[in-house]
Amino acid sequence: MFTLGPAEWQAIEVTFRLCLYTTIILLVLAMPLAWWLAKGRSYARVVVQAVVALPLVLPPTVLGFYLLMALGPRGVVGKTLEDLGFHHLAFSFEGILIASVIYSMPFAVQPLTEAFSNLGRRPVEVASSLGAGALDRFRTVILPLTRGGFVVAATLTFAHTLGEFGVILMLGGSIPGETKVLSVLIYDHAEGMNYAAAHSLSLMLLIFAFITLFVVYSITRRFRVASV
Template sequence: MLGLGPQDWQAIEVTFKLCLYTTLILLVIATPLAWWLAAGRSNLRTAVQAVVALPLVLPPTVLGFYLLVALGPRGFVGSTLEDLGLTHLAFSFEGILLASVLYSMPFAVQPLHEAFSQLGRRPVEVASALGANAVDRFLTVVLPLTRGGFVVAFTLTFAHTLGEFGVILMLGGSIPGETKVLSVLIYDHAEALNYDAAHRLSLGLLVFSFLTLFVVYAINRRFRVARVG
């Protein structure tokens, strides 16, 4: 089907599992973090915001290298896990999942931060004055009014994870069924001069990336028009 071989489908399965897990984990982490960042301004918040945005400018191989050092058998985290009778996280799916969460964090936090900042505190304060508890305020006020930010955060995080390469290759290598994602497989195909296979996978990612950006811009435009209206 589509001229893809078993290793291609295997890489697709690993990739989409990584994208889905990364996106869900980051939405859980990014929501309270973005809400806190939007709550005010201070040197601490500025420092945290800079750390969150660091993957936007940091070469992915740098992050991958330090994670490899930390999570490998000789690193603090890796050696601690082995002392506990567990396995270190280098060259494992769990390892690249952790790396992906760290590397894609700004793509989840920043859209939510922008949505919460535009919402402001007034709607929440009104709901609180009417007796709504924290959960009710979030579910009935914050979430409906910022749903566009959540859709953008989900879409961008998923798409960015789909294209990760350097940090994955550095920490996870190229283990079929475990750490070999689509971007790494395309590299392997190109290195083996199998350009037809590399082209098929690359074209698929290109189309998916375009559609992702189209959805993001369409959502932003829709919610801008709704706010103006």
């Protein structure tokens, strides 16, 4: 029977940090962007929506390749950082965090955009007419009425980050304690014909994925029933 060793626990720790940081960063970044996409009137929204959704159809290796070119020692970002005395971002945790934020962005922006769209203008207008400031409107009106969208966005972002492989491998490689996440470790086990370890870790991720989808659909159903 396969038991988790130091390499597995190390990969779990790196994966959890990546998922947690990605989720927090994306919720902060996606909130104003989703509000603008839901409430704005600019024709530029279509372009922004297409850019945000691009990771859904773009092969992960393509995104990983271009990020490697940009963040590596010869890239615009990587070379600039090295000229300033810093290290380039390829094959680093910071690099795969940037890649993860970009690759998982649709899973945070789209649920929040739908939640803000379903909110309508009336609750916010009423709160504004009663003298509530922007922060009060968000805290007492917008957040309670759209909390389902935030939960779905956070859950999907965390789960999607957990399963990222191609973009991580292209940009980060397989460095223990730095860029070797669970998906990459499973690949390494399979490549080394250690199928027992690969099966155990894959089964663990499969169960987690099922639970995540069950939670998301349950939350979505609950809030749809509540809004009827």
